[in-house]
Amino acid sequence: MKEISGGVCAxxxxxxxxxxxxxxxxxxxxxxxxxxSEKPCSAAGVFTVNKARSACxxxxxxxxxxxxxxxxxxxxxxxxxxxxxxxxxxxxxxASLGAELLKIDPHQVAVASTGVIGVPLPIEKIEQGLKExxxxxxDNEEGFLxxxxxIMTTDTxxxxxxxxxxxxxxxxxxxxxTKGSGMIHPNLATMLCFITTDAAVSPQALDTCLxxxxxxxxxxxxxxxxxxxxxxxxxxxxxxxxxxTITEGSGGYEAFAQALETLCIRLARxxxxxxxxxxxxxxxxxxxxxxxKTAEILAKSVVSSSLVKAACFGAxxxxxxxxxxxxxxGADFDPEKVDVSFVSVLEGEEVMVCKDGSALEFSEDDARxxxxxxxxxxxxxxxxxxxxxxxxGCDLTYDYVKINGDYRS
Numbered sequence: 001m002k003e004i005s006g007g008v009c010a011x012x013x014x015x016x017x018x019x020x021x022x023x024x025x026x027x028x029x030x031x032x033x034x035x036x037s038e039k040p041c042s043a044a045g046v047f048t049v050n051k052a053r054s055a056c057x058x059x060x061x062x063x064x065x066x067x068x069x070x071x072x073x074x075x076x077x078x079x080x081x082x083x084x085x086x087x088x089x090x091x092x093x094x095a096s097l098g099a100e101l102l103k104i105d106p107h108q109v110a111v112a113s114t115g116v117i118g119v120p121l122p123i124e125k126i127e128q129g130l131k132e133x134x135x136x137x138x139d140n141e142e143g144f145l146x147x148x149x150x151i152m153t154t155d156t157x158x159x160x161x162x163x164x165x166x167x168x169x170x171x172x173x174x175x176x177x178t179k180g181s182g183m184i185h186p187n188l189a190t191m192l193c194f195i196t197t198d199a200a201v202s203p204q205a206l207d208t209c210l211x212x213x214x215x216x217x218x219x220x221x222x223x224x225x226x227x228x229x230x231x232x233x234x235x236x237x238x239x240x241x242x243x244x245t246i247t248e249g250s251g252g253y254e255a256f257a258q259a260l261e262t263l264c265i266r267l268a269r270x271x272x273x274x275x276x277x278x279x280x281x282x283x284x285x286x287x288x289x290x291x292x293k294t295a296e297i298l299a300k301s302v303v304s305s306s307l308v309k310a311a312c313f314g315a316x317x318x319x320x321x322x323x324x325x326x327x328x329x330g331a332d333f334d335p336e337k338v339d340v341s342f343v344s345v346l347e348g349e350e351v352m353v354c355k356d357g358s359a360l361e362f363s364e365d366d367a368r369x370x371x372x373x374x375x376x377x378x379x380x381x382x383x384x385x386x387x388x389x390x391x392x393g394c395d396l397t398y399d400y401v402k403i404n405g406d407y408r409s
Contacts, residue, residue, distance in 0.1 A: 018150030021129030036071035048231035067203025184223035200239035277399030289387035301329035309396035
């Protein structure tokens with residue numbers, strides 16, 4: 001498998017684009033995007049479990065229930081959440097507007113929104129914007145970058161990736177893009193993530209692969225502990241690569257599943273790196289746990305801890321907070337068998353601060369230097385089991401409070 005350019009437009013038969021409809025106060029930023037395939041696709045999605053879910057989640061779950069889509073339309077600047085029946089009507093109208101533009105059935109269009117919660121979606125602006133501008137779609141980098149710009153809110157970086165591999169003697173491509181910087185603590189989903197592939201994959205296999213990939217990537221990610229009302233990840237597969245259809249247990253299934261997981265992990269790490277106000281990417285690696293699930297619970301508890309995040313921001317080697325977070329995780333482990341090290345990922349420098357659950361003598365200067373790096377790892381050995389897992393997050397800074405203290409303004 002190799003990395004390639006093109007994002008969601010890298011796979012054959014996909015186009016994307018973005019325009020400005022005036023949903024956002026900005027006079028220049030795009031705020032409406034479409035990603036579409038030239039032909040109908042197998043499709044799968046995972047969505048937020050927040051009970052106060054957005055209307056876009058309600059509509060998209062209905063449209064994707066039979067495992068088929070051809071496009072997704074996305075707006076930023078307004079979450080269309082906690083907006084009642086009017087919000088559901090607006091989300092359905094948004095799907096219809098996209099379908100009319102593409103000359104397809106509205107049920108072939110998923111809908112996604114991101115922005116302020118509790119404000120009615122100005123669907124009339126979307127309708128007027130599409131009427132006046134259309135939505136120029138291209139199958140190149142310009143198209144997907146316009147679409148990506150149109151879905152960003154507090155993001156400071158564009159997050160995307162694409163890979164190519166061979167399945168059944170055919171070149172298969174996968175591309176993805178995501179937005180997310182705050183309100184990040186997914187459960188069965190991610191913030192907003194859209195993945196395209198030209199592989200031929202059955203809807204059932206696609207659903208299984210996406211759920212596995214999401215569990216090992218987005219569900220191991222936390223910026224601030226808040227599960228959004230709008231979280232979703234959607235994958236569309238149009239079969240243009242010409243491979244034999246991938247089904248569960250078929251020859252190309254595991255290769256495709258691994259490629260999708262790799263793509264999702266890449267996107268999850270970029271979200272963590274761009275957490276609101278963040279100055280560093282934190283990876284928590286747990287090994288030696290009873291099983292993978294136990295390792296995952298421990299890793300996510302540590303990376304989600306506000307006290308651990310704050311210690312990383314201040315470059316304070318306060319390793320007791322790590323054992324504390326492990327202790328309240330609910331996972332079964334022996335605190336007296338835990339080792340903890342801090343590692344500078346880029347430089348490869350490591351300092352062990354805890355052995356068998358007890359303090360070690362270590363250089364505070366070395367630890368402070370490592371914790372001051374832009375990319376660091378908290379490496380935990382939880383015992384002698386076979387379970388391993390990683391989780392990703394970022395530090396908690398003053399700027400996080402500043403950003404969210406005046407989010408609506």
